[in-house]
Amino acid sequence: MNRAKLMATAAVAALTATSATAQETHDLGEIIVSGGLTPISAEAYGRAASVLTAEEIEERGITTVQDALRAVPGLSVSGIGANYTQVRIRGAESNHTLILIDGIEAAGGDGEYILSGLEAVNINRIEVLRGPQSVYYGSNASAGVVNIITRKGGIGTEYGGSVEIGGGTTATAFVSTRTARGGLSLNLSDRDDAGYDFSGDGGEKDGTDRQTLILSGDFAVTEALTLGFTLRRADERYEFDSTSWMAVDSDGYVVDDPTQSSTRDEATGSVYADFSMLEGRLTHHLAYEKTDNEETYGGFATKTESEALKYRLSFGLDGQPAARADQMLNLLVENEQDSSSLNPAYKRETTSVALEYRGHYDSGLDIQAGLRRDDNKVFKDITTWTVGAAYTFANGVRLHGSAGTGSVNPTYFELFTNVTYGTPPFATTYLGNPNLTPETNRSFDLGVELPVFGGRGLVDVTYFNETLTDEIVSVMSGPGSYSFANQTGDSDRQGVEVSAELAATEALDLRLSYTYLDATDPAGTVEIRRPKHELGLGATLETFGGRGTVTADLRHVAGNYDTQFWGAYQTVKLPDYTTVDVAARYSLSDHVTLTGRVQNLFDADVMDVWGYAGRGQTAYVGLDARW
Template identity: 50%
Template sequence: MRSIFSLLALGAVFPAVPVLAEPQPFLLDEIVLSGSLTPVPADGYARAYSVVTRAEIEARGLASVEDALRALPGLSVSTSGSSLTQIRIRGGEANHTLVLIDGIEASGGADSHVFSGFGTEDIERIEVLRGPQSVIYGSNASTGVVNIITRRAEPGRGHGGGIEVGNGAAGSAWVTQRGDRGGLALSLAARNDRGFDYSGDGGGKDGLDTRTATLTGDVAATETLRVGAILRRERLRYDYDAENPDWAATDADSYIVDAPLFGRRDGLRGALWAEHEAFDGRLTQRLQWQQSRDRASENDGPQRRGETQRLRYRASVGLDGRVSDARHLLNLLAERQRDTTSMAPDQRRQANAVALEYRARLDGLDVQAGLRHDDNRAFGDFTSWNIAASWQVPDMPLRLRGSAGTGLVNPSFTELFGGFGTIGNPDLRPEQNRSVDLGVDWQWAQGQVGLTWFRESLKDEIEFFATPSGDFSYRNQSGRSPRQGVELAARMDATEVLSLGASYTYLDAKNPDGSVEIRRPRHEAGLNATLALLEGRAQVSGDLRRVSGLWDTQFWGGFETRELPAYTVVNLAAAYDLTPNVRATARVVNLFDRSYSEVWGYASQGRTAYLGLQARW
């Protein structure tokens, strides 16, 4: 609580705007909120990124964040039961991707975020940054960042909500108000999904029951001072099946067996922020305090707790004018972070960091460069850097870009001190990533195509291994883990009523000994199409995803790493405007009822249909 009161006191001197989002939502389509210490104009951001908007989420019938991230260039999504969905970027591990919700870390205790039933009901947009982002965000942003931005207050008053039925039920409601001085937004959502049998044995369904509430607000205290807050609460109950007892499995069908197991997660995230403008807008200062708390347990057993607190101060100086439109901008960051967990109650992490970032917008040339120094009490100091540039070719709809940088991932508390049936290794070293990429973007009136080549190298990669005594622990691999690939994204308006999209990722990710990295497909392609009908009152959307070259370890027999069968999944979604304010929706997951696995032994969701209503006024 002392931290909260300290921020309130300091807020009278140093103020700011939401964590990564400006309070004016109409700017969202023109800037990349997450790509810098201050928002970056999209046409001047020189690094590889993707954005999934609210309009796309609704058109494609994307009910979860996991589904929204599938088939994005450079991303690999793997699900092993309702309790564990992991996101990997450019072949890195799941904990090499930092997940944020409105700029707040989505997991307390410096652990990787587990996606489980993360609905899209209150999401405004999702930004994905590919490549090292440690200069801006520190540890755990070694291969990229996923920033999930929730609904913000729009000018005037707005209300809305929705319901959906099909293999369970879901409901949501929201209300927003924005006036001349500030705004307030409240979103509530609940989903009781009956799920499906992850064991594939024809046993009981493994469902999810989620509840979320998000409250955001901001107010202009003076003409130059704006303050605000964000508060989000999440509650989740999930069912899961068991690994074959006594390691008696002999194949994929016998590895996971039906069992009435369940778990609970409870998360609380919040931030207080303030931003102040001085010298006619040439200087802005931002102070933000944020906290993430998580609690988890299985089968009413002991509860695990994790907490992360972060205090950030940022000063931005427009070297040749106002910060909002300066051609030369200098950002300074100072922050302190503290992580604790009940898994290691006597171990606390604290780190201090300073960073400097320079941005320039010249005639057709955009440049970003950053340097950060972390003073970490547990692992020593580390200096990360990045540099990026893009060039708009004169008289052509062609933009060339390139970037390079380094990233850092500190070992987790579990890796250091043990837990979940493993033995910790307190001698682990942080993982360090080095990256370079080159890209080209071609844009015309009806669409755009982006192509990126990347190469990354991970030093001291931490691996999970079996000790000679039969226990499981962690160790640093000797040498470097190389990763390289190609990312392609395309979107076009084929006609006035038909829009098309495509993505493709080629990834070659290996361990230092040359063996393939698991749960990272070599080839992943996506196609989607949206057709408007009845003068725009109706629309139909289809998604196709093809995955091949996916390897995983079989936890039976000789513990071999084998390739999973390739698979293709098709989803459909449709909507019809009953009135200007009420829309009927329908969607079908896995239209052709294909059986596939993203992780050995775990079954996939069969064909499932949903119907819903959405309202807004």
């Protein structure tokens, strides 16, 4: 709830999510696991970042990752219904955000990962890094990174599960066993979301049925060598509605259609080894990662694959173990290959080298700088860079700022697709363009973090400015036919991100998030699906003598635009809207908790994508058990 709890939870998460490189435990404060080539102290991190902990997710009644991300400043979350959700960071395209699950790329091959039904129950924390991260993560991290870190368990044996009914049925289970030398954990979830009618006409509900399994383990073979692995499988069947190219209004564009359904099959895995030398001053990390995703949509099946071999060396320059050195170097060497069934003859391969320096100085100044060179076999080679700095004053005020560049390669669909949707005379054909060049992004941000009310609250305000060059857009290439091209000129994005939290009383915590965004293309036209204003207000009240909590969250969205996919395909402003969600938890015993929540309490009309209705008022009740 408050910052002290956040810091404690984050420190534990960082230590359990990564292998130990020294035998002693040191209090490093709040940690950003994904903030560089190795975890970094939040106080030393110069970039803008947000962390959602398991405690906050539970108290607010958040059950899916996409709902959790809606409260993060700088993010725009929009969906074609509830099972095709896109995330945009600071007004960038959705495929410019890299989504990781336990540090592994969730999207196989290329392009974006579609958030759909990812359970939040067994998630330990979600880290959101805003601004270019290509130095550390390569292509598709041009705008930022979302890392979803699942629960691993603590020392001893833990097990439990949850069940919830209402607008659907969800069941989860967790079991882990861990000693000082390592452990195993198993996460299971089954989500059968009855859904709602995406067309908004009150017709057949469009649901989602998803099962997920995550198995993780690690073991310290010796004091210097640790081995580990992570495996994830997810299978999903989801329903959606048809669209009419003869529509004359939003009600007529999305048409209720009970025959439409598709599937997703996801598999990710990694194996790794950590080895330390010189009493932890020099550490080595070797990992192999693989992602296979297969999806059927509209009668077409697409399979994408990616695999990466990564070696990382960390060295404490000041004679301290690398995990807690004030001066350190990280070196990454990586080879990544990917492919897509959209063109079986086409494969990408990139060999990359990245170098990162971190320095902490007694004056209170922290510096983080990185440089990366990508040797691309298909595209031209590219170099990206990043630098961030943070300075903390004696009174707790912290200044932070960063600058850097990122890149995004064209997707297989943009390069090589040749597909037709619909039937004549209403068919639409998309043709790829193999002459596309990568998009590039350059960015800077400046922010200040202010403790308020005697340290009971914290306010962070950040200004950001980003410029996208060679943006890839769809262009009409003939009657009913579209292709893709690099735009001439720059797409500009700037704005302000505000986050605040306050322990108003011993029992009441308040929070605020706000984003102002000005995003335009080279012609000065507003970019679609990127609201100008997003405001979140929340409160959590501890009740029943500490046995329960009641939480309310308000979200207001204004200034959102989208394209009407009929007639002249003009860009129009979508209606502003405000939603309120409420949730409550009550501990029936030390191990069993009763939960309840209502989404969209006042049944507001919601539209994030033109023609698609948002979910109306929906209630749920459940039980959560842990031992």
